Amino acid sequence: MSREAVLLAIRRGLRRGPLPPDQAMALRARLDGHPRHVIPARSRLDRDGQVALFAANVEREFGTVIRVDDAAAVPAAVADWLAAQNLPSAAAIAPHPELRAIPWADRPLLRLREGRAEASDQVAIQHGFAGIAETGTLMLPSAPERPTTLNLLAEAAVVILRAARVVGAYEEAWDLLRAELGAMPRNVMLVTGPSRSADIEQALELGAHGPRRLCVVLVGAG
Amino acid sequence: MQTATSSAFKTNAHAALGDAGLQKALARSGSSFIARRAAAAAALPEFEALRDEARAIKDHTLAHLDFYLEAFADKVEAAGGQVHVCADAAEARAVVLEICRAAGARTVTKGKSMISEELGINDHLEANGITPVETDLGEYILQLRHETPSHIIAPAFHLNREDWEASFRAAHTDLPAERVFRERRDILVEARTKLREKFLAADVGITGANFLIAETGSSVIVTNEGNGDLTQTLPRVHIALSSIEKVVPTLEDCTSLLRVLARSATGQEFSVYTTFSTGARRQGDLDGPEAYHVVIVDNGRSNMLGGEFQPMLRCIRCAACMNHCPVYGAVGGHAYGWVYPGPMGSVLTPALIGVDQAGLLPGASTFCGKCESVCPVRIPLPGLMRHWREREFERHLTPAAQRRNLALWAFVAKRPALYRALTRAGAFGLRLMAGKRGRFRHLPLAGGWTAGRDLPAPEGETFFARYAREQRGRAP
Numbered sequence: 001m002s003r004e005a006v007l008l009a010i011r012r013g014l015r016r017g018p019l020p021p022d023q024a025m026a027l028r029a030r031l032d033g034h035p036r037h038v039i040p041a042r043s044r045l046d047r048d049g050q051v052a053l054f055a056a057n058v059e060r061e062f063g064t065v066i067r068v069d070d071a072a073a074v075p076a077a078v079a080d081w082l083a084a085q086n087l088p089s090a091a092a093i094a095p096h097p098e099l100r101a102i103p104w105a106d107r108p109l110l111r112l113r114e115g116r117a118e119a120s121d122q123v124a125i126q127h128g129f130a131g132i133a134e135t136g137t138l139m140l141p142s143a144p145e146r147p148t149t150l151n152l153l154a155e156a157a158v159v160i161l162r163a164a165r166v167v168g169a170y171e172e173a174w175d176l177l178r179a180e181l182g183a184m185p186r187n188v189m190l191v192t193g194p195s196r197s198a199d200i201e202q203a204l205e206l207g208a209h210g211p212r213r214l215c216v217v218l219v220g221a222g
Numbered sequence: 223m224q225t226a227t228s229s230a231f232k233t234n235a236h237a238a239l240g241d242a243g244l245q246k247a248l249a250r251s252g253s254s255f256i257a258r259r260a261a262a263a264a265a266l267p268e269f270e271a272l273r274d275e276a277r278a279i280k281d282h283t284l285a286h287l288d289f290y291l292e293a294f295a296d297k298v299e300a301a302g303g304q305v306h307v308c309a310d311a312a313e314a315r316a317v318v319l320e321i322c323r324a325a326g327a328r329t330v331t332k333g334k335s336m337i338s339e340e341l342g343i344n345d346h347l348e349a350n351g352i353t354p355v356e357t358d359l360g361e362y363i364l365q366l367r368h369e370t371p372s373h374i375i376a377p378a379f380h381l382n383r384e385d386w387e388a389s390f391r392a393a394h395t396d397l398p399a400e401r402v403f404r405e406r407r408d409i410l411v412e413a414r415t416k417l418r419e420k421f422l423a424a425d426v427g428i429t430g431a432n433f434l435i436a437e438t439g440s441s442v443i444v445t446n447e448g449n450g451d452l453t454q455t456l457p458r459v460h461i462a463l464s465s466i467e468k469v470v471p472t473l474e475d476c477t478s479l480l481r482v483l484a485r486s487a488t489g490q491e492f493s494v495y496t497t498f499s500t501g502a503r504r505q506g507d508l509d510g511p512e513a514y515h516v517v518i519v520d521n522g523r524s525n526m527l528g529g530e531f532q533p534m535l536r537c538i539r540c541a542a543c544m545n546h547c548p549v550y551g552a553v554g555g556h557a558y559g560w561v562y563p564g565p566m567g568s569v570l571t572p573a574l575i576g577v578d579q580a581g582l583l584p585g586a587s588t589f590c591g592k593c594e595s596v597c598p599v600r601i602p603l604p605g606l607m608r609h610w611r612e613r614e615f616e617r618h619l620t621p622a623a624q625r626r627n628l629a630l631w632a633f634v635a636k637r638p639a640l641y642r643a644l645t646r647a648g649a650f651g652l653r654l655m656a657g658k659r660g661r662f663r664h665l666p667l668a669g670g671w672t673a674g675r676d677l678p679a680p681e682g683e684t685f686f687a688r689y690a691r692e693q694r695g696r697a698p
Contacts, residue, residue: 002307002308002309002313002520003295003307005309006291006307006308006309006524007288007291010287010291010524010527013524013526013529014285014288014527014528019286019289023286024289027286027289027471031436034472034473036474037279037474037477038268038272038275038478040266040267040481041267042266057491119422137496142507142509143506144504147507148455148509149455149508152451152452153452170480171474174474174477183301184498184500186499186501186502186503186510187497188440188497190498191494191495192490192491192493192495192496194494195446195448196446196447197410197446197447198446199360199376199447200406200410201247201383201406205406205407205410207410207411208410208447209414209417209421209447209449209452210451210452211448
């Protein structure tokens with residue numbers, strides 16, 4: 001392996017040896033302190049404003065947003081949306097405690113299977129960790145209770161997100177992740193709208209390899 | 223590895239100008255990228271400030287590249303992954319093959335990666351009995367057609383819908399021959415179905431990396447299709463390919479760069495999937511790869527550090543420079559003859575394969591400056607191309623006739639009285655020769671110009687003479 005040789009070549013280019021300890025310490029402090037840079041002003045709004053901006057941006061990126069008052073209203077919202085989209089009422093669902101607390105039994109026609117998504121799944125229901133108002137982006141970190149395949153494999157992805165989890169800028173979502181999950185999860189997806197491609201004649205088509213439809217169910221008030 | 227034909231740029235460009243299909247594709251797509259980037263930049267008041275910051279973040283990282291690469295490697299290893307630092311393409315190919323062999327791989331899915339093109343991963347795997355499958359829609363059709371990308375973010379930029387249909391009919395012979403492609407969507411659906419089987423069967427997934435993050439040991443990919451994510455999530459082994467300059471310090475640094483990346487590239491505010499991968503499957507995880515490798519290759523880049531070409535290592539591969547380039551817009555990407563086309567390619571290619579091979583590329587510029595004006599990390603691309611022209615001249619790689627003419631011009635330009643006398647005589651003479659038409663259909667030594675259009679004749683007065691006259695006419 002050429003690790004040492006490459007490091008040496010880099011230092012030769014930079015015309016110096018390994019960094020002196022005080023400089024290395026300053027860089028380590030920068031890594032630990034991870035300072036923020038310019039953050040666009042657009043997401044500096046009150047809570048309601050941030051939730052509204054998040055919803056508007058998801059829709060701008062061809063996603064759907066359904067707002068409900070509480071967890072009790074989620075099963076009906078999901079079932080009705082699936083029916084309206086002509087999608088089956090069977091889905092793979094994240095084994096997350098917050099999703100288990102939803103009274104799915106109120107809609108007995110919804111057939112849910114906890115676990116990761118399989119290739120045959122038409123619909124996947126994921127737990128949203130955070131929403132980022134700046135661009136209508138979902139933050140979906142992997143965990144045993146939040147499998148990554150649920151974000152990817154199905155024809156339609158439904159994400160259940162508490163409105164209180166909407167933040168303004170990406171940086172705020174990173175801080176939430178650091179505070180609540182500690183170490184970086186194996187996989188963190190930032191998802192902005194449904195899958196798409198413009199590879200054929202630079203014309204946008206939705207539904208490339210990931211979900212063709214993305215529905216965010218926003219629960220409660222901001 | 224792709225054989226470079228950059229030294230045949232003139233022949234390549236000539237062929238490209240006569241290629242009706244390519245010209246159709248260029249005419250269709252050229253303006254849309256420009257309009258979308260302009261709209262995205264206008265919609266974000268902080269965009270110019272973010273560009274300054276993006277440049278500063280990259281400069282800071284490059285000045286401490288050894289430190290951040292080591293910090294990154296430590297973090298990857300702490301998260302249970304492996305880092306392989308490789309000096310050149312041959313070493314990187316060998317490492318990738320070894321990982322695939324150790325995994326008993328038969329097929330490998332791939333996310334779009336320009337470094338993979340640079341290293342020639344596909345040919346090497348294929349030669350060793352492992353089947354690589356490109357999964358990005360554009361890369362997929364290029365693999366079917368045995369072509370290379372003509373654009374760094376829109377690899378099939380040069381193809382038209384009829385090309386897609388023909389290639390799919392030729393490749394997917396198990397589907398009914400009489401099927402009809404009514405719209406672009408039908409092509410997309412067929413590719414999605416075909417590639418689903420490949421995603422599920424693959425043993426190893428290879429992606430590139432838009433960024434490596436030292437703080438967390440993460441590799442980051444940015445895609446719209448979701449193919450890169452399926453590639454790095456479904457197989458047992460994930461290999462992220464990267465070059466040394468992709469590392470950035472923190473999530474915050476990466477975030478600032480991401481804010482300018484998609485806007486500069488496709489004009490999106492953010493790409494659909496921006497994914498951070500850190501190590502292998504964790505305790506209790508229901509999916510994700512069991513092994514995670516990052517292959518980091520130098521391949522000539524450390525030579526650019528500390529010299530005049532270091533700013534090129536700030537490049538985040540958004541393609542704004544080629545989208546705005548009149549030369550790229552006229553001849554497309556393949557004419558450049560190697561992996562990286564457009565202005566960024568004209569600077570990077572000579573550094574990676576040699577100015578003797580690629581010296582024509584920095585010459586193929588009008589120096590209009592559009593590329594620098596849209597670069598999200600403010601790389602002075604025309605200035606760097608000028609440096610290459612100087613190097614080429616110093617090394618006596620420029621053709622003899624060009625050197626003679628430059629020497630002649632320099633002799634005259636350094637003698638103002640002679641320069642003015644000659645230009646005065648030239649302007650006067652040309653006006654006489656042009657007569658009433660005021661333009662030339664043919665002119666000795668200017669055949670290259672007049673073959674395609676008339677040459678307007680000078681009006682008979684030089685700039686200096688006119689300037690002096692108008693100064694005299696002004697009130698003191």
